[in-house]
Amino acid sequence: MAADFSRPGSLYGAVDLGARKQALEAQARRETAGPAGAASAVIETTSATFNADVVERSLNVPVIVEATVPRAEQVQQFSGTMEKLAAEAGGAWLLARVDVEANPELAQALRMRAVPTVYLAFQGQLMPLFEGPLPEAQLRQALAQVFEQLGIELLAPPEGEGPAEPPIDPDLLAAEQAIEKGDLDAAAAAYERLLARNPGDEDAKIGLAGVGLVRRTQHLDEAGVLRRAAEDPADVDLQIQAADLQMLSGAVDEAFERLVGVVRRTSGADRDKARVHLLGLFDALPSDDPSVTKGRRNLANALF
Incomplete structure (x- = not known):
């Protein structure tokens, strides 16, 4: 069976739509660092260069290979963390990233089952x-654990560098742990407790909206829903399901525009249903996400 590159390899990744915010921040840091800084953080490898970039380099230094789909928002926070750890290592190991969507033959050779899959190339x-x-x-x-077995010590961030991160809220931690176990009910309850104490907590808002998105889509036939939605644009419920599936697969702008289109074409209860659902999808992303800003502007234009 071919690997499914449209969805992340775990429920944790599926819910963590807030990763878009960290991804945007990581991109800004890379742009500030310039081409040299970006090049030192990660080796972008392909089927044609994999042997030289990974196999041959691994004869001198361990190479961690991140096989992923960079365009998928659900894995971008993970990719940013990989880059961060590679930079901390100070050359003790290298990070190579391969876009398996652009290099399907390499994905097949690696026998991938999920995105991302991480490999070690050594000697x-x-x-x-x-x-x-x-x-x-x-x-x-x-x-x-991997590098301890190889006798390589990972470098920690220099002492005193940057502000200390605040301790994670216990309910936020409980929600993340529940998501890792696939327990959506427990995750939702933890996010709700946090919002009850702090209604403005954006992490909890994003997390709860993400849990709702997974709940609504986990039993849907993605291909079937998208096909039927294309055949019947007047079916508001189908358009809402299709937008949810697009959102979860990373096609955020397309999901927003689909529901904006429904708002434009309908009136009364159908229009309000699409509008309210779109507002709920906005909650699954940081409020300053560019796609949310664009979606809100388009929704206002459709309404007025």
């Missing part, structure tokens, strides 16, 4: 490490 040998995007703490632990 010319390639071995799988884990599948699916991990939270930073688990990623650090996984890599530390």
Whole structure:
């Protein structure tokens, strides 16, 4: 069976639509650092260059291979964390990233089952490490165990560099742990507790909206829904389901525009249903996300 590149390799990645914010921040940092800084953080490899970029380099230094789909928002936070850890390593190991959507033959050769899949190349040998995007703490632990076996010490960030991160809220932590276990009910309850204490908490708002999105789509036939929605643009419920599926697969702008189109074409209860659902999808992303800003502007134009 071919690997499914449209969805992340774990439920954690599917819910974490807030990763778009971290991805935008990481992109800004890379642009500030310039071409040299970006090049030092990650090797962008392809089927044609994989042997030279990964296998041959691994004869001198370990190479961690991140096989992923860079355009998928659900994995971009993980990719940013990988770059961060590679930079901290100070050359003790290298990070190579391959876009498996653009290099399907390499994905097949790697026998991928999920996006992302992470491999270790060492002394010319390639071995799988884990599948699916991990939270930073688990990623650090996984890599530390690998490099401990190789006798390589991972570098921690220099002491005193940057502000200390505040401790994670216990309910936010409980929600993340529940998501990792696939327990959507427990995750939703934890996010709701946090919002009850702090109604303005954006992480909880994004997380709860993401849980709702996964709940609504987990039993849908994606191809079937999208096909029927294209055949029957007047069916508001179908358009809403299609927008949810597009949102989850990373086609955020397309999902927003689909519902804006429904608002333009309809009136009364149908129009209000599409409008309210679109506002709910906005909640699944940071309020300053460019797609949300664009979507709100288009919605206002459609309404007035």
